[in-house]
Amino acid sequence: MATIKVPEHVPSPAEDCEQLRKAFKGWGTNENLIISILAHRNAAQRSLIRKTYAEMHGEDLLKELDKELSSDFERIVLLWTLEPADRDAFMVNEATKRSTSNNLVIVEVACTRSPLELFKARQAYHARFKRSLEEDVAYHTSGDIRKLLVPLISSLRYEGDEVNKSIAKSEAKILHEKIANKEYNHDELIRILTTRSKAQLLTTFNHYNNEYGNAINKDLKVDPKDEYLKLLRTTIKSLIFPERHFSKILRLAINKLGTDEWALARVIATRAEIDMERIKEEYFRRNSIPLDRDIAKDTSGDYERMLLALIGHVDA
């Protein structure tokens, strides 16, 4: 469930554009006005605002925002305003670049979007970068990490809930054997994780747990510093329990000495319209403190107001 609050009577895109134009003009920028509009419009509405803005003022709204805003506040507003598929393309591209490399973002996009959303992100990547998403991921990675990431990001998993129990059983056995032998990069292990449907994997992991006594991710927690193993665990968790994955990313981002603003903005911009309500529940369950209180403690100013508005904080 989404956390953003869209007013009952939404102004027309033209009215929103007039207000935004006003917010950019005059002495300094009116950040509160920007938040009061953009944080309270859904993806379709924001897309229409952007289109209307270009028609009315001959400028790309994103470029205007880029000119007017700065630092963390700018980043969350820009990420939020992008169309979801284009945003995913943008973030994955950043994640493949040396200076902003982040394989976890690639796993996250590959495993927590629906098959069709992932496909749309791949199409948006073509339009924006004139290359394919998997092409850049493959080019910028190597070895085991490439072996895992390329099929993950190219997958079009079946979405139905039909499950083959005998395959689940035999594949739980394969997974257990490979993990017991420390063959974490085995072809079969990667095949199972990158091609099976979420419903099928859930059955497989449950069987693994029942038959072999440990959750699969516990058995994969052998070396906390090994990046490949960490990505494997992230794959599993974000496929079957995405709100727990996101809640943990938020906790790590906030608890860091110097908040990880990119992770915070990424999770909030990508989930506010999807499952942020459940992420907040999971966050509270795990940390006994509401997410909005933790965010308010670690951030400030317009940036704080924007984040809180997106996660549905009442005063924002």
Next chain:
Amino acid sequence: MATIKVPEHVPSPAEDCEQLRKAFKGWGTNENLIISILAHRNAAQRSLIRKTYAEMHGEDLLKELDKELSSDFERIVLLWTLEPADRDAFMVNEATKRSTSNNLVIVEVACTRSPLELFKARQAYHARFKRSLEEDVAYHTSGDIRKLLVPLISSLRYEGDEVNKSIAKSEAKILHEKIANKEYNHDELIRILTTRSKAQLLTTFNHYNNEYGNAINKDLKVDPKDEYLKLLRTTIKSLIFPERHFSKILRLAINKLGTDEWALARVIATRAEIDMERIKEEYFRRNSIPLDRDIAKDTSGDYERMLLALIGHVDA
């Protein structure tokens, strides 16, 4: 360019369905009537006929054809009548099964369809088989062949004609090194072939040819019996010169002792609406005999009439 001949004034789908119904009724089936309708309708028209038939007669046209027809004639009519994406899904599924295993078909579908057509085939696979296409391909293959086929069939290559010449140069060098070292299954070689756009690959292969003196496929022709190498060569050829690939498949199918009817029907059913005119040209250039004469020599009856109609033979 397509070879099928659609009449200037096409009867309504309801009229076509009435005629088809007539062809099924009475003493024996009227195969000529079936050919005269189905072989002369494009994909959109056939799809409408199938839909109308179900509405008018409460039966699936494909099931009726399956009941009325038999052997090679039945197969070409069924393949032809299927929607292209569904047909690809159907053929790839056959190709993953032990009794009808055919990795070349998987390469062909992966490399000669447009990125969007390949995506639609993957969607059709979900609908028809309740699993993903890459899931079945990965499950039924192993080793080097899996390593090549899974990324090929999951790709969404960039379609634009932008080319990066310095990458083409450096990747031609990588390809040449790996091939010279007989590392045909090297990660980098597979990465290049499975992720780069067709325009980029064309530039890379041309650079390879100019710089190292041989066409890349010539350098890969070291062991004619090695299936993996054969699939590599098919990948390259069907990406950059599909009509030559198809023309060769037709020649091999026809020249075989006992024509390979499946290959013949596959190429004709899948290309008659796409590039069969160019395939015929290529066939003639290579074999100095027109394709229709070769087909007429090797086939007979309704089957022959259907094939000839699809490749635009004047009398059919």
